[in-house]
Amino acid sequence: MYFDCITSKAKYQIHLSVVLECLxxxxxxxxxxxxxxxxxxDTQRRYPGIVISLEDMKHVSQEKPIYCERSDDPIMFIVxxxxxxxxxxxxxxxxxxxIAEEHGVISKLHDNWWLILENIYGQPLIRA
Known part of the structure; x- marks a missing residue:
């Protein structure tokens, strides 16, 4: 499953497996x-190609942090x-x-997981 992502410069598609690895x-x-x-x-049964162990992610590199006062994001990915x-x-x-949860392409994460996430970042986060 692909998702359309639109930036000020371009429109691109990202596969759910990439998003799951970022998660x-x-x-x-x-x-x-x-x-x-x-x-x-369950997710790996549905998407056998995803790698969830950071040690096994040969295609992933960690760059030095770039601090930006305009962003509240704790992490950004360059794909x-x-x-x-x-x-x-x-x-x-x-x-x-x-959205993937709502469409049934991945199992739902527990409501408590989303609530903890909201408590960490102090704001309701996007949920379908």
Whole structure:
């Protein structure tokens, strides 16, 4: 499943498996609450190609932090696609996860997971 993402410069599509790998990175870096192992197991059954262990993500590199006063995002992703680099921000990542839940292409995360996330960041986050 692909999601359309639109920036001020371009429109691009991102595959759900890329978003799920970004979610795994967020979890391992402590940016989101821990997700139940059974959820990840079900997700890997649906999308066998995704890698959820940071150590196994050979295609992922961590860059030095860039601090920006205009952004509240705890983490940003640069996704390489063909000859282009695309940025995926934290809120967009969560929106895609929420939409994927609503369409049944991934299992629903517990409501408590979303509530903890809202408590961490002090605001309601996007949910379908």
């Amino acid at each position: 795994a990175i967020c979890e391992q870096q402590g940016h989101v609450p821990i997700i139940e192992k059974s959820w990840w197991n 390489a696609a063909q000859n282009d680099e695309l940025t995926l921000d934290f809120v967009s990542l969560l929106a895609i996860v929420s």
